[in-house]
Amino acid sequence: MSDLKQELKEKIITQLNLEDIAIEEIADNDSLFGDGLGLDSIDALELIVMLDKDYGIKLTDPKEGKKIFESIEVMSNYITEHRTK
Amino acid sequence: MEKVYINSIGSISAQKTFDNNDFLEEITTYEDNVIPVIEPNYKDFIPPAAARRMAKGIKMGVVASKIAMEEANLTDIDAIITGTGMGCVRDSEKFVTAILDNNEQFLTPTSFIQSTHNTVAGQIALGIGCKGYNFTYVHSSVSFESALIDALMQLELKEAENILVGGVDESGEHTNAIHKLIQHIKPEKINSNKLLHSKTVGAVFGEGANFFVLSNNKKETSYAQVMGVKTFNTLPKSELESSLEEFLKENNLFVTDIDVLISGNNGDVDYDNYYLDLANGPFKNTQQVVYKHLSGEFNTASAFGFWLGAKILKTQQIPSAVALNTIKPNGLELVLLYNQYRGKNHSFIILRRC
Numbered sequence: 001m002s003d004l005k006q007e008l009k010e011k012i013i014t015q016l017n018l019e020d021i022a023i024e025e026i027a028d029n030d031s032l033f034g035d036g037l038g039l040d041s042i043d044a045l046e047l048i049v050m051l052d053k054d055y056g057i058k059l060t061d062p063k064e065g066k067k068i069f070e071s072i073e074v075m076s077n078y079i080t081e082h083r084t085k
Numbered sequence: 086m087e088k089v090y091i092n093s094i095g096s097i098s099a100q101k102t103f104d105n106n107d108f109l110e111e112i113t114t115y116e117d118n119v120i121p122v123i124e125p126n127y128k129d130f131i132p133p134a135a136a137r138r139m140a141k142g143i144k145m146g147v148v149a150s151k152i153a154m155e156e157a158n159l160t161d162i163d164a165i166i167t168g169t170g171m172g173c174v175r176d177s178e179k180f181v182t183a184i185l186d187n188n189e190q191f192l193t194p195t196s197f198i199q200s201t202h203n204t205v206a207g208q209i210a211l212g213i214g215c216k217g218y219n220f221t222y223v224h225s226s227v228s229f230e231s232a233l234i235d236a237l238m239q240l241e242l243k244e245a246e247n248i249l250v251g252g253v254d255e256s257g258e259h260t261n262a263i264h265k266l267i268q269h270i271k272p273e274k275i276n277s278n279k280l281l282h283s284k285t286v287g288a289v290f291g292e293g294a295n296f297f298v299l300s301n302n303k304k305e306t307s308y309a310q311v312m313g314v315k316t317f318n319t320l321p322k323s324e325l326e327s328s329l330e331e332f333l334k335e336n337n338l339f340v341t342d343i344d345v346l347i348s349g350n351n352g353d354v355d356y357d358n359y360y361l362d363l364a365n366g367p368f369k370n371t372q373q374v375v376y377k378h379l380s381g382e383f384n385t386a387s388a389f390g391f392w393l394g395a396k397i398l399k400t401q402q403i404p405s406a407v408a409l410n411t412i413k414p415n416g417l418e419l420v421l422l423y424n425q426y427r428g429k430n431h432s433f434i435i436l437r438r439c
Contacts, residue, residue: 015193017137038134045194053191 005076011050012072016043028073036071044069056084086241087301090439091308095152095251096392097122097145098293098380105156108396109404112379114278118271119261119290120381131212138195139208140175142255145294146205147212150249154213156306157298163245164218165206166236167253168228170384172202172221174257182259205253205294218245226426227316228252229295229388230434234314240301251296252385261290269427271352280352280378281409288351291381295388297395303439308395309420312336312435320431322359326367329423332433340367344414345397347374347390349424351382356428363423364409373409387424387432394420398438 009023012032016039030036033044044065051057051068057079059065068078096102100113103125113123122145127136130148139147146167154162171177177200183192198204203221210219218239222231229252236248264270271287280289299311313336320328333339346368348360364373374397380389397403401417422434 017195019137020133042138042194042198049191049193053187 005072029071032069055079057082089237089240089311090303091297091395092300093153093156093298095149095296097149099291100379112406116276117274140173142173143205143208146253149294149296150209153296153298162247162249164248165209166220166232166250167206168222168232169253170228173200173204174260176200178257178259226384226430227432229385230316230432236299247300252388253294254383254385256292277378281350283352284354286355288353288382291383295392307439309398309436310439312437315433317431343419343421344417345372345420347394347422350375351377372412372414374407375409390422394436
Protein backbone atom coordinates (compact mmCIF):
# COMPACT_ATOMS: atom_id res chain seq x y z
CA MET A 1 0.00 0.00 0.00
CA SER A 2 1.37 3.44 -0.87
CA ASP A 3 2.19 5.81 1.97
CA LEU A 4 -0.46 8.27 0.80
CA LYS A 5 -3.23 5.65 0.79
CA GLN A 6 -2.21 4.52 4.26
CA GLU A 7 -2.15 8.16 5.41
CA LEU A 8 -5.61 8.85 3.96
CA LYS A 9 -7.10 5.81 5.69
CA GLU A 10 -5.60 6.86 9.01
CA LYS A 11 -6.90 10.42 8.61
CA ILE A 12 -10.39 9.29 7.62
CA ILE A 13 -10.63 7.00 10.65
CA THR A 14 -9.32 9.65 13.07
CA GLN A 15 -11.01 12.76 11.72
CA LEU A 16 -14.36 11.15 11.06
CA ASN A 17 -14.35 9.24 14.39
CA LEU A 18 -14.70 5.81 12.78
CA GLU A 19 -13.58 4.16 16.02
CA ASP A 20 -14.80 0.69 15.13
CA ILE A 21 -13.04 0.49 11.76
CA ALA A 22 -9.45 -0.71 11.33
CA ILE A 23 -7.19 0.45 8.48
CA GLU A 24 -7.11 -3.10 7.07
CA GLU A 25 -10.88 -3.08 6.74
CA ILE A 26 -10.82 -0.25 4.17
CA ALA A 27 -9.90 -1.59 0.73
CA ASP A 28 -8.44 0.86 -1.79
CA ASN A 29 -11.43 0.54 -4.08
CA ASP A 30 -14.17 0.46 -1.43
CA SER A 31 -16.83 3.06 -1.93
CA LEU A 32 -16.50 5.69 0.82
CA PHE A 33 -20.11 6.85 0.71
CA GLY A 34 -23.39 4.94 0.47
CA ASP A 35 -23.08 1.18 0.76
CA GLY A 36 -19.33 1.22 1.37
CA LEU A 37 -17.98 3.01 4.41
CA GLY A 38 -21.32 4.80 4.85
CA LEU A 39 -19.99 8.35 5.03
CA ASP A 40 -22.50 11.22 4.74
CA SER A 41 -22.67 14.87 3.66
CA ILE A 42 -21.09 16.18 6.89
CA ASP A 43 -18.15 13.81 6.31
CA ALA A 44 -17.86 15.20 2.76
CA LEU A 45 -17.42 18.69 4.24
CA GLU A 46 -14.77 17.35 6.63
CA LEU A 47 -12.92 15.77 3.67
CA ILE A 48 -13.06 19.00 1.64
CA VAL A 49 -11.48 20.88 4.57
CA MET A 50 -8.87 18.13 4.93
CA LEU A 51 -7.87 18.41 1.24
CA ASP A 52 -7.44 22.17 1.62
CA LYS A 53 -5.61 22.09 4.96
CA ASP A 54 -3.30 19.12 4.43
CA TYR A 55 -2.71 19.09 0.66
CA GLY A 56 -3.46 22.65 -0.47
CA ILE A 57 -6.28 21.56 -2.79
CA LYS A 58 -9.26 23.90 -2.91
CA LEU A 59 -12.46 22.37 -4.27
CA THR A 60 -14.62 25.17 -5.59
CA ASP A 61 -17.32 22.96 -7.05
CA PRO A 62 -18.86 20.62 -4.43
CA LYS A 63 -19.94 18.29 -7.26
CA GLU A 64 -16.26 17.56 -7.85
CA GLY A 65 -16.15 15.97 -4.39
CA LYS A 66 -18.56 13.27 -5.45
CA LYS A 67 -16.02 11.93 -7.97
CA ILE A 68 -12.88 12.61 -5.95
CA PHE A 69 -14.16 10.94 -2.78
CA GLU A 70 -15.34 7.82 -4.60
CA SER A 71 -12.65 5.63 -3.04
CA ILE A 72 -9.22 5.81 -1.41
CA GLU A 73 -7.68 4.89 -4.80
CA VAL A 74 -9.40 7.80 -6.60
CA MET A 75 -8.67 10.25 -3.78
CA SER A 76 -5.01 9.26 -3.69
CA ASN A 77 -4.61 9.70 -7.47
CA TYR A 78 -6.32 13.10 -7.37
CA ILE A 79 -4.18 14.34 -4.48
CA THR A 80 -0.94 13.13 -6.12
CA GLU A 81 -1.84 15.05 -9.27
CA HIS A 82 -3.11 18.29 -7.70
CA ARG A 83 -1.38 18.73 -4.35
CA THR A 84 0.42 22.00 -3.67
CA LYS A 85 1.86 20.95 -0.33
CA MET B 86 -53.75 21.53 39.89
CA GLU B 87 -52.36 18.09 39.14
CA LYS B 88 -49.75 16.48 41.39
CA VAL B 89 -46.41 15.68 39.77
CA TYR B 90 -44.52 12.43 40.30
CA ILE B 91 -41.06 11.14 39.49
CA ASN B 92 -41.89 7.97 37.60
CA SER B 93 -38.40 6.92 36.57
CA ILE B 94 -34.75 7.87 36.80
CA GLY B 95 -31.51 7.47 34.84
CA SER B 96 -28.17 8.58 36.21
CA ILE B 97 -24.59 8.61 34.99
CA SER B 98 -22.28 9.97 37.65
CA ALA B 99 -18.89 9.51 39.26
CA GLN B 100 -20.48 6.57 41.08
CA LYS B 101 -21.90 3.45 39.46
CA THR B 102 -25.45 4.78 39.27
CA PHE B 103 -26.48 3.74 35.75
CA ASP B 104 -27.97 0.51 37.11
CA ASN B 105 -31.27 1.46 38.76
CA ASN B 106 -31.22 -1.74 40.84
CA ASP B 107 -28.21 -0.47 42.81
CA PHE B 108 -28.26 2.34 45.34
CA LEU B 109 -24.72 3.42 46.20
CA GLU B 110 -23.83 -0.04 47.45
CA GLU B 111 -20.31 0.26 46.08
CA ILE B 112 -18.67 3.68 46.57
CA THR B 113 -15.79 4.81 44.35
CA THR B 114 -13.36 7.02 46.25
CA TYR B 115 -11.27 9.59 44.37
CA GLU B 116 -8.06 11.42 45.25
CA ASP B 117 -8.20 14.33 42.81
CA ASN B 118 -9.58 17.81 42.17
CA VAL B 119 -11.47 16.84 38.99
CA ILE B 120 -13.38 13.56 38.85
CA PRO B 121 -14.89 11.79 35.81
CA VAL B 122 -18.11 9.79 35.53
CA ILE B 123 -18.15 6.00 35.56
CA GLU B 124 -19.31 5.35 32.03
CA PRO B 125 -21.60 2.55 30.94
CA ASN B 126 -20.83 0.71 27.72
CA TYR B 127 -22.37 3.29 25.36
CA LYS B 128 -22.54 0.73 22.55
CA ASP B 129 -25.20 -1.13 24.53
CA PHE B 130 -27.44 1.93 24.15
CA ILE B 131 -26.40 3.89 21.02
CA PRO B 132 -25.72 2.45 17.53
CA PRO B 133 -22.04 3.07 16.54
CA ALA B 134 -23.01 5.13 13.47
CA ALA B 135 -25.06 7.50 15.63
CA ALA B 136 -22.48 7.64 18.41
CA ARG B 137 -19.43 8.49 16.32
CA ARG B 138 -20.07 12.25 16.31
CA MET B 139 -21.35 12.40 19.88
CA ALA B 140 -19.11 13.96 22.50
CA LYS B 141 -19.11 12.53 26.03
CA GLY B 142 -21.85 14.83 27.35
CA ILE B 143 -24.20 13.88 24.53
CA LYS B 144 -23.58 10.16 25.09
CA MET B 145 -24.12 10.57 28.84
CA GLY B 146 -27.37 12.50 28.30
CA VAL B 147 -28.71 10.15 25.64
CA VAL B 148 -27.96 7.05 27.72
CA ALA B 149 -29.30 8.49 31.02
CA SER B 150 -32.50 9.48 29.21
CA LYS B 151 -32.79 6.01 27.63
CA ILE B 152 -32.48 4.39 31.06
CA ALA B 153 -35.23 6.69 32.41
CA MET B 154 -37.49 6.11 29.40
CA GLU B 155 -37.06 2.34 29.65
CA GLU B 156 -37.84 2.32 33.37
CA ALA B 157 -40.97 4.40 32.70
CA ASN B 158 -41.84 1.91 29.98
CA LEU B 159 -42.27 4.71 27.44
CA THR B 160 -41.14 4.94 23.83
CA ASP B 161 -42.25 8.54 23.28
CA ILE B 162 -42.71 11.53 25.52
CA ASP B 163 -44.70 14.79 25.42
CA ALA B 164 -41.72 17.07 26.05
CA ILE B 165 -37.96 17.00 26.56
CA ILE B 166 -36.56 19.68 28.87
CA THR B 167 -32.90 19.77 29.80
CA GLY B 168 -30.74 21.98 31.95
CA THR B 169 -27.04 22.49 31.40
CA GLY B 170 -24.55 25.03 32.65
CA MET B 171 -21.83 24.60 30.06
CA GLY B 172 -23.53 22.56 27.33
CA CYS B 173 -21.28 20.56 25.04
CA VAL B 174 -18.16 22.24 26.33
CA ARG B 175 -15.69 19.71 24.86
CA ASP B 176 -16.76 20.36 21.27
CA SER B 177 -16.91 24.09 22.02
CA GLU B 178 -13.29 23.93 23.18
CA LYS B 179 -12.35 21.86 20.12
CA PHE B 180 -14.00 24.32 17.75
CA VAL B 181 -12.50 27.44 19.34
CA THR B 182 -9.06 25.79 19.54
CA ALA B 183 -9.30 24.94 15.82
CA ILE B 184 -10.13 28.60 15.05
CA LEU B 185 -7.01 29.73 16.89
CA ASP B 186 -4.68 26.96 15.67
CA ASN B 187 -5.65 27.38 12.03
CA ASN B 188 -5.76 31.16 11.98
CA GLU B 189 -9.52 31.18 11.43
CA GLN B 190 -9.21 28.90 8.38
CA PHE B 191 -10.13 25.25 7.71
CA LEU B 192 -13.03 25.06 10.15
CA THR B 193 -14.76 21.70 10.10
CA PRO B 194 -18.49 21.39 10.74
CA THR B 195 -18.81 18.50 13.19
CA SER B 196 -17.58 20.11 16.41
CA PHE B 197 -19.48 23.31 15.62
CA ILE B 198 -22.73 21.46 15.01
CA GLN B 199 -22.34 19.52 18.26
CA SER B 200 -21.13 22.41 20.40
CA THR B 201 -24.47 24.07 21.05
CA HIS B 202 -26.07 23.81 24.49
CA ASN B 203 -29.28 22.21 23.18
CA THR B 204 -27.51 19.38 21.34
CA VAL B 205 -28.31 16.82 24.06
CA ALA B 206 -32.06 17.54 24.06
CA GLY B 207 -31.98 17.52 20.24
CA GLN B 208 -30.17 14.19 20.03
CA ILE B 209 -32.57 12.60 22.54
CA ALA B 210 -35.51 13.80 20.43
CA LEU B 211 -33.91 12.50 17.21
CA GLY B 212 -33.21 9.14 18.86
CA ILE B 213 -36.82 8.54 19.91
CA GLY B 214 -38.49 10.53 17.11
CA CYS B 215 -40.07 13.00 19.54
CA LYS B 216 -41.50 16.06 17.79
CA GLY B 217 -42.85 17.59 21.02
CA TYR B 218 -41.70 20.60 23.06
CA ASN B 219 -37.92 20.64 23.26
CA PHE B 220 -36.25 23.17 25.49
CA THR B 221 -32.88 23.67 27.17
CA TYR B 222 -32.24 25.99 30.11
CA VAL B 223 -28.77 27.45 30.57
CA HIS B 224 -28.93 29.13 33.96
CA SER B 225 -25.66 28.29 35.67
CA SER B 226 -26.25 26.15 38.78
CA VAL B 227 -30.04 26.48 38.62
CA SER B 228 -30.20 25.12 35.06
CA PHE B 229 -31.71 21.81 36.15
CA GLU B 230 -34.13 23.53 38.52
CA SER B 231 -35.25 25.85 35.70
CA ALA B 232 -36.02 22.81 33.54
CA LEU B 233 -37.84 21.28 36.49
CA ILE B 234 -40.01 24.39 37.03
CA ASP B 235 -41.00 24.39 33.34
CA ALA B 236 -41.97 20.70 33.51
CA LEU B 237 -43.87 21.15 36.78
CA MET B 238 -45.95 24.00 35.37
CA GLN B 239 -46.86 22.02 32.24
CA LEU B 240 -47.75 18.90 34.23
CA GLU B 241 -49.65 20.73 36.96
CA LEU B 242 -51.78 22.45 34.29
CA LYS B 243 -52.24 19.16 32.38
CA GLU B 244 -50.57 20.54 29.27
CA ALA B 245 -48.59 17.30 29.18
CA GLU B 246 -48.71 13.87 30.79
CA ASN B 247 -45.11 12.67 30.67
CA ILE B 248 -42.07 14.91 30.44
CA LEU B 249 -38.42 13.90 30.28
CA VAL B 250 -36.40 16.31 32.43
CA GLY B 251 -32.68 16.17 32.94
CA GLY B 252 -29.49 17.91 33.89
CA VAL B 253 -26.28 17.26 32.00
CA ASP B 254 -22.76 18.69 32.09
CA GLU B 255 -19.48 17.27 30.82
CA SER B 256 -16.02 18.16 32.02
CA GLY B 257 -13.84 20.12 29.56
CA GLU B 258 -10.05 20.11 29.85
CA HIS B 259 -9.49 23.78 28.95
CA THR B 260 -12.44 24.99 31.03
CA ASN B 261 -11.11 23.07 34.03
CA ALA B 262 -7.64 24.56 33.53
CA ILE B 263 -9.17 28.05 33.75
CA HIS B 264 -11.19 27.12 36.85
CA LYS B 265 -7.98 25.84 38.45
CA LEU B 266 -6.24 29.11 37.64
CA ILE B 267 -8.92 31.17 39.39
CA GLN B 268 -9.13 28.60 42.21
CA HIS B 269 -12.74 27.67 41.65
CA ILE B 270 -11.24 24.19 41.52
CA LYS B 271 -9.21 23.30 44.59
CA PRO B 272 -5.47 23.71 44.04
CA GLU B 273 -4.78 20.41 45.81
CA LYS B 274 -5.94 16.88 45.09
CA ILE B 275 -8.11 15.67 47.92
CA ASN B 276 -9.59 12.36 49.03
CA SER B 277 -13.35 12.37 48.48
CA ASN B 278 -13.92 11.10 52.05
CA LYS B 279 -12.15 14.20 53.40
CA LEU B 280 -13.61 16.75 50.95
CA LEU B 281 -16.38 18.10 53.14
CA HIS B 282 -13.93 18.78 56.00
CA SER B 283 -11.60 20.71 53.69
CA LYS B 284 -10.29 24.06 54.90
CA THR B 285 -9.29 25.33 51.45
CA VAL B 286 -11.07 27.34 48.76
CA GLY B 287 -12.58 25.87 45.61
CA ALA B 288 -14.43 22.66 44.85
CA VAL B 289 -13.68 19.29 43.28
CA PHE B 290 -15.22 19.48 39.82
CA GLY B 291 -17.19 16.63 38.30
CA GLU B 292 -19.64 15.87 35.52
CA GLY B 293 -22.81 13.87 35.06
CA ALA B 294 -26.20 13.31 33.47
CA ASN B 295 -29.33 12.74 35.56
CA PHE B 296 -32.67 12.31 33.81
CA PHE B 297 -36.19 11.75 35.09
CA VAL B 298 -39.60 11.04 33.63
CA LEU B 299 -42.03 13.31 35.45
CA SER B 300 -45.71 12.63 35.13
CA ASN B 301 -49.10 13.62 36.52
CA ASN B 302 -50.01 9.90 36.47
CA LYS B 303 -48.92 8.21 39.67
CA LYS B 304 -47.68 4.63 39.24
CA GLU B 305 -47.00 1.94 41.80
CA THR B 306 -43.37 2.27 40.82
CA SER B 307 -43.22 6.07 41.21
CA TYR B 308 -40.28 7.34 43.23
CA ALA B 309 -41.67 10.49 44.84
CA GLN B 310 -43.96 13.47 44.40
CA VAL B 311 -42.35 16.80 43.49
CA MET B 312 -44.08 19.30 45.77
CA GLY B 313 -42.28 22.50 44.97
CA VAL B 314 -39.21 24.17 43.49
CA LYS B 315 -37.92 27.70 43.98
CA THR B 316 -34.78 29.41 42.72
CA PHE B 317 -32.99 32.61 43.68
CA ASN B 318 -30.28 34.20 41.58
CA THR B 319 -29.08 36.19 44.58
CA LEU B 320 -29.89 35.48 48.19
CA PRO B 321 -27.92 37.12 51.00
CA LYS B 322 -26.93 34.72 53.77
CA SER B 323 -28.89 36.82 56.23
CA GLU B 324 -32.09 36.07 54.28
CA LEU B 325 -31.52 32.36 53.67
CA GLU B 326 -33.41 31.06 56.69
CA SER B 327 -36.42 33.36 56.27
CA SER B 328 -36.59 32.61 52.51
CA LEU B 329 -36.56 28.91 53.22
CA GLU B 330 -39.27 29.22 55.88
CA GLU B 331 -41.38 31.21 53.42
CA PHE B 332 -40.90 28.54 50.75
CA LEU B 333 -41.95 25.83 53.21
CA LYS B 334 -44.97 27.93 54.23
CA GLU B 335 -46.01 28.24 50.57
CA ASN B 336 -46.13 24.44 50.59
CA ASN B 337 -47.97 24.32 53.95
CA LEU B 338 -44.92 22.95 55.74
CA PHE B 339 -42.69 23.83 58.68
CA VAL B 340 -39.01 23.08 59.26
CA THR B 341 -40.01 20.36 61.73
CA ASP B 342 -41.96 18.53 59.00
CA ILE B 343 -38.78 17.87 57.01
CA ASP B 344 -37.32 14.40 57.61
CA VAL B 345 -34.16 14.77 55.53
CA LEU B 346 -32.18 17.82 54.40
CA ILE B 347 -30.04 17.15 51.32
CA SER B 348 -27.39 19.87 51.03
CA GLY B 349 -25.04 20.72 48.18
CA ASN B 350 -21.89 21.17 50.32
CA ASN B 351 -18.84 20.99 48.06
CA GLY B 352 -15.98 21.53 50.51
CA ASP B 353 -15.33 25.17 49.57
CA VAL B 354 -14.40 26.87 52.83
CA ASP B 355 -15.68 30.22 51.51
CA TYR B 356 -19.20 29.11 50.61
CA ASP B 357 -20.15 25.98 52.60
CA ASN B 358 -21.15 28.28 55.47
CA TYR B 359 -24.54 28.77 53.77
CA TYR B 360 -25.21 25.08 54.35
CA LEU B 361 -23.68 25.14 57.82
CA ASP B 362 -26.03 27.94 58.86
CA LEU B 363 -28.99 25.69 58.08
CA ALA B 364 -27.36 22.51 59.40
CA ASN B 365 -26.42 24.08 62.74
CA GLY B 366 -29.55 26.23 62.93
CA PRO B 367 -33.10 25.20 62.06
CA PHE B 368 -32.08 21.71 60.86
CA LYS B 369 -29.77 20.77 63.74
CA ASN B 370 -32.17 18.01 64.80
CA THR B 371 -32.80 16.79 61.25
CA GLN B 372 -31.14 13.95 59.34
CA GLN B 373 -28.67 15.65 56.99
CA VAL B 374 -27.43 14.19 53.73
CA VAL B 375 -24.66 15.33 51.35
CA TYR B 376 -23.63 14.12 47.90
CA LYS B 377 -21.02 16.29 46.14
CA HIS B 378 -18.13 14.27 47.62
CA LEU B 379 -19.54 11.45 45.45
CA SER B 380 -20.51 13.41 42.32
CA GLY B 381 -18.17 16.39 42.25
CA GLU B 382 -19.37 19.96 41.64
CA PHE B 383 -20.86 20.96 38.29
CA ASN B 384 -23.66 23.24 37.18
CA THR B 385 -26.25 20.46 37.21
CA ALA B 386 -24.90 18.53 40.21
CA SER B 387 -28.18 19.33 41.99
CA ALA B 388 -29.85 16.90 39.56
CA PHE B 389 -27.72 14.19 41.22
CA GLY B 390 -29.06 15.45 44.57
CA PHE B 391 -32.58 15.16 43.11
CA TRP B 392 -31.76 11.59 42.04
CA LEU B 393 -30.54 10.86 45.58
CA GLY B 394 -33.71 12.29 47.16
CA ALA B 395 -35.92 10.25 44.84
CA LYS B 396 -33.95 7.06 45.62
CA ILE B 397 -34.09 7.68 49.39
CA LEU B 398 -37.87 8.10 49.31
CA LYS B 399 -38.47 5.07 47.13
CA THR B 400 -36.10 2.68 48.90
CA GLN B 401 -36.70 4.21 52.35
CA GLN B 402 -32.97 3.92 52.92
CA ILE B 403 -30.18 6.39 53.47
CA PRO B 404 -26.82 4.93 52.39
CA SER B 405 -24.14 5.51 55.05
CA ALA B 406 -21.88 7.19 52.46
CA VAL B 407 -24.22 10.20 52.22
CA ALA B 408 -25.38 10.56 55.84
CA LEU B 409 -23.79 13.59 57.49
CA ASN B 410 -25.14 12.94 60.98
CA THR B 411 -26.62 10.03 62.92
CA ILE B 412 -30.03 11.54 63.65
CA LYS B 413 -32.67 9.00 62.75
CA PRO B 414 -35.93 10.55 61.53
CA ASN B 415 -39.25 9.01 62.58
CA GLY B 416 -40.00 8.32 58.94
CA LEU B 417 -38.77 9.16 55.45
CA GLU B 418 -41.69 11.14 54.12
CA LEU B 419 -40.40 14.60 53.21
CA VAL B 420 -37.05 15.53 51.73
CA LEU B 421 -35.82 19.10 51.29
CA LEU B 422 -32.96 19.85 48.87
CA TYR B 423 -30.94 23.03 49.14
CA ASN B 424 -28.18 23.97 46.72
CA GLN B 425 -26.12 27.03 45.79
CA TYR B 426 -22.83 27.62 44.00
CA ARG B 427 -20.38 30.24 45.23
CA GLY B 428 -23.17 32.04 47.12
CA LYS B 429 -25.34 32.48 44.03
CA ASN B 430 -28.11 30.61 42.23
CA HIS B 431 -29.80 29.05 45.24
CA SER B 432 -32.52 26.43 44.93
CA PHE B 433 -35.00 24.69 47.20
CA ILE B 434 -36.87 21.53 46.19
CA ILE B 435 -39.33 19.50 48.26
CA LEU B 436 -39.97 15.84 47.53
CA ARG B 437 -42.66 13.75 49.24
CA ARG B 438 -42.93 9.98 49.52
CA CYS B 439 -45.73 8.57 47.40
